[in-house]
Amino acid sequence: MRRGGGELETEVADRAAPVVLESADKLPDDGTLVVVSHGGTIRTTIGRLLGLEPRTWEALGGLSNCCWSVLGEGARGWRLLEHNAGSLPEPVLGDDD
Incomplete structure (x- = not known):
């Protein structure tokens, strides 16, 4: 389904996956x-x-800001090792409290 007139998710994957x-x-x-x-x-x-069906991609969930996913390639293809990993750093407090 086109959201706001943009690309279909499959079109995005068709463009991005080959580059990766x-x-x-x-x-x-x-x-x-x-x-x-x-x-x-x-x-x-x-x-x-x-190799997931496009209708199941939503199950992966989105990525939060400043987070990452890790994939590894093995003998049987790609594996998702981490998803939406990471945390934001602790806030830095200045001297002028």
């Missing part, structure tokens, strides 16, 4: 790829990489 796969293929052994994007793009790309 191409970039991952260029990594050295034990390399790390960091992908930064909007939460919806990350969710749909994860769903596509995991």
Whole structure:
């Protein structure tokens, strides 16, 4: 379903997943790829990489600000190792309380 006239989730995944796969293929052994994007793009790309049906992508949930997901590639394909991980840092208190 188009939200606000934008792309379908499957269209976003069609555009983003190949870029991630191409970039991952260029990594050295034990390399790390960091992908930064909007939460919806990350969710749909994860769903596509995991081979999930698009109707189930919502089950992954969104990403909170400043959080991340970790995927690993194994012999049987991609695995979701962490999702919506991380926490915001403690607030920094100034000297002028």
